[in-house]
Amino acid sequence: MTEHLEDILATVRPLEPIELQLLDAQGCVLVEDVTVPVSLPPFDNSSMDGYAVRVADVAGASEGFPAVLTVVGDVAAGQADLLHVGPGQAARIMTGAPLPPGAEAVVPVEWTDGGLGEGPVSGMRAHSAAPEGASGQVSVHRPAEARAHVRALGSDVRAGDRALAAGTVLGPPQIALLAAIGRGTVRVRPRPRVVVLSTGSELVQPDEKLGSGQIYDSNSFALTAAARDAGAIAYRVGAVADDAETLRSTIEDQLVRADLMVTTGGVSVGAYDVVKEALSTVGDEDEAGSGVEFRTLAMQPGKPQGFGSVGPDHTPLLALPGNPVSSYVSFELFVRPAIRTLMGLEDVHRPTTRAVLRTDKALTSPAGRRQFLRGTYADGEVTPVGGAGSHLIAALAQADALIVVPEDDTSVEPGTEVEVVLLG
Amino acid sequence: MTEHLEDILATVRPLEPIELQLLDAQGCVLVEDVTVPVSLPPFDNSSMDGYAVRVADVAGASEGFPAVLTVVGDVAAGQADLLHVGPGQAARIMTGAPLPPGAEAVVPVEWTDGGLGEGPVSGMRAHSAAPEGASGQVSVHRPAEARAHVRALGSDVRAGDRALAAGTVLGPPQIALLAAIGRGTVRVRPRPRVVVLSTGSELVQPDEKLGSGQIYDSNSFALTAAARDAGAIAYRVGAVADDAETLRSTIEDQLVRADLMVTTGGVSVGAYDVVKEALSTVGDEDEAGSGVEFRTLAMQPGKPQGFGSVGPDHTPLLALPGNPVSSYVSFELFVRPAIRTLMGLEDVHRPTTRAVLRTDKALTSPAGRRQFLRGTYADGEVTPVGGAGSHLIAALAQADALIVVPEDDTSVEPGTEVEVVLLG
Known part of the structure; x- marks a missing residue:
């Protein structure tokens, strides 16, 4: 055997590799080391919805003594033309949007009056409903350290890093990484x-x-x-x-x-x-x-x-x-x-484990033949289902494991530890 | 949360059930108890390639004193017109073929001379190459008890038995059973x-x-x-x-x-x-x-x-x-x-387990929030990968587990036992 x-x-x-669309490669084995072509994130960006500010402008700010800044506009995610944030200024900024030139940190909107001139707010009003939010003044209630709420360019992966090694099986998180670094296709064994x-x-x-x-x-x-x-x-x-x-x-x-x-x-x-x-x-x-x-x-x-x-x-x-x-x-x-x-997988076999045989009477097995009996496995114990007959499909449908009786054993007593193949 | x-x-x-072709129903949940319409096997049949005989005719047979029987023909699997086996007669029979009327047991071909008039044989010659094998005489070297090497009608499942219960997830062995009892389609949640x-x-x-x-x-x-x-x-x-x-x-x-x-x-x-x-x-x-x-x-x-x-x-x-x-x-x-x-599955959650936190320095977590950190799990231990940042895709692609830090914990020391979600 x-x-x-x-x-x-x-x-x-293993089959010859082919280039497949990312979602067609799910479950397949990568055959190349994939290198990061461009750092992630590709630019410094905000981790919060808030205001991009200069650190000196918000030093010592509190709710009682807020820093009042002039809002020069919005920086939305995906926006290419960036505002410049000068002294005494702030840009309203969205999660994922690039940190605009001049700004050194982001203060979350919850640390401000959101430009409404009242107490702290819980969020921004939609731009489409309240375009005036991108202008006017904002009161900031707390200071921010340099780079606060900023995700630095390359803080996830850097250009030239190995993203994934050859031999990796592509599940959802690996597909996420490949997409994130711009790979629309990938070389795998089909x-x-x-x-x-x-x-x-x-x-x-x-x-x-x-x-x-x-x-x-x-x-x-x-x-x-x-x-x-x-x-x-x-x-x-x-x-x-x-x-x-x-x-x-x-x-x-x-x-x-x-x-x-x-x-x-x-x-x-x-x-x-x-x-x-x-x-x-x-x-x-x-x-x-x-x-x-x-x-x-x-x-x-x-x-x-x-x-x-x-x-x-x-x-x-x-x-x-x-x-x-x-x-x-x-x-x-x-x-x-x-x-x-x-498929090129390393792990080609079903997992096996040891289990205690739970049965009323001893199992018999022909001498000189390795027997695979059907059983159900749970918590370190395996219970045979059905007999040894090769035509017993009904019992097979109840089983989740194979009980292995070695060639030399003709009888296995209840309570004996046996090898079990887990059918998963 | x-x-x-x-x-x-x-x-x-759960979605409304629909009737699906068997192979389209793989991985789906059965919504009906499936009853066996016809017993399996549907007729007594041979479990070996050999000769269908009457018990009395082979009583006391040995290689030195074989029982010599007249071969009345072949019974192949799927054959509808059956021979009758009378006293002193044998029918050559194939695995799965119906036990012919008159016969009481099957002797494997290895217990005979295969009709060649010499010693024990290891198998039959193909009918297409040697049609004479279905006639002549056969020497049987061993006796057989009644019903030896015969799979009895209904010994797998009986008509009216419940083959599968509603709620069963249909994997390959369950599909085998449904096909075996003649079900080409089945009612499942899609x-x-x-x-x-x-x-x-x-x-x-x-x-x-x-x-x-x-x-x-x-x-x-x-x-x-x-x-x-x-x-x-x-x-x-x-x-x-x-x-x-x-x-x-x-x-x-x-x-x-x-x-x-x-x-x-x-x-x-x-x-x-x-x-x-x-x-x-x-x-x-x-x-x-x-x-x-x-x-x-x-x-x-x-x-x-x-x-x-x-x-x-x-x-x-x-x-x-x-x-x-x-x-x-x-x-x-x-x-x-x-x-x-x-899908109607009972088991909707990822498995969780307890694991010892393997890390150099304590993990920190915000008060009042349940944190899910990425980690790798092996042998009862979990090791964090990457930081807490929500943009760290590269680390996610290395993880196979989530480390759960409860709302009230702001710090978790190395060696602490933690809850882990296994991403499988």
């Missing part, structure tokens, strides 16, 4: 396109009528959802009948939109296991590196597995077993790490 | 459509040239990404200039695609804070329940906040402050819970 995973991770390579198809002549699409001997296709739905959950763009092809030629041509058709192909079913030892049959001749047979190898792994569920590459571009393909629980567990153990490797 | 959040959560109602717009005449789109007094719009990018992260379908409108009429008409235009509107900027006490100005007259003024209330909260960052509803459908609107860190923290504390409430 470990060897199979190692082979997959040694073969699958999300892999994963094509999911299930095989089996017994499979019927949900909502259709079930005939004798038929069951509903659930694997193609489950794995498409799981591939998305892992970060991929997933395409569900649906169920293909057990006919090697049909399967081969379906896979060849789908290659054009696949960075990774995932099939379920048809990998065991039966006479109609057409995935094995078909995959030896997909793509160019003469080219090195092509072909899919089928293995029997020492694990339960998920014993039969196939892995290799198909088609002219050697598109990686994972062939999972067809039992619903087997295919889902195989996805978690093998396909999810492959998808996350394609 | 708590009151503001309570008002939001008391006002925002993802909310969230329209994000930033306001400010100083804002320039990334990749464009920055003029004097201008900065790049980062809030609309950050909050669109954050809204998606919370589960929403998010639309980024971009930056609107500080003009009440433009803002009002933009909001009215966008209402058609909004379950929730989020604005940034223009909510403070300045003379150009047009969000306040514009939002009193959006939609139908005469209708009850319309209107946005602006508040000053005892928190830092994020002091000025607006919340209410706009337009004929009383679309909820959250007006966040414009400083990048303020808007992001406000999103985490107020908008994310609102989005998750719209």
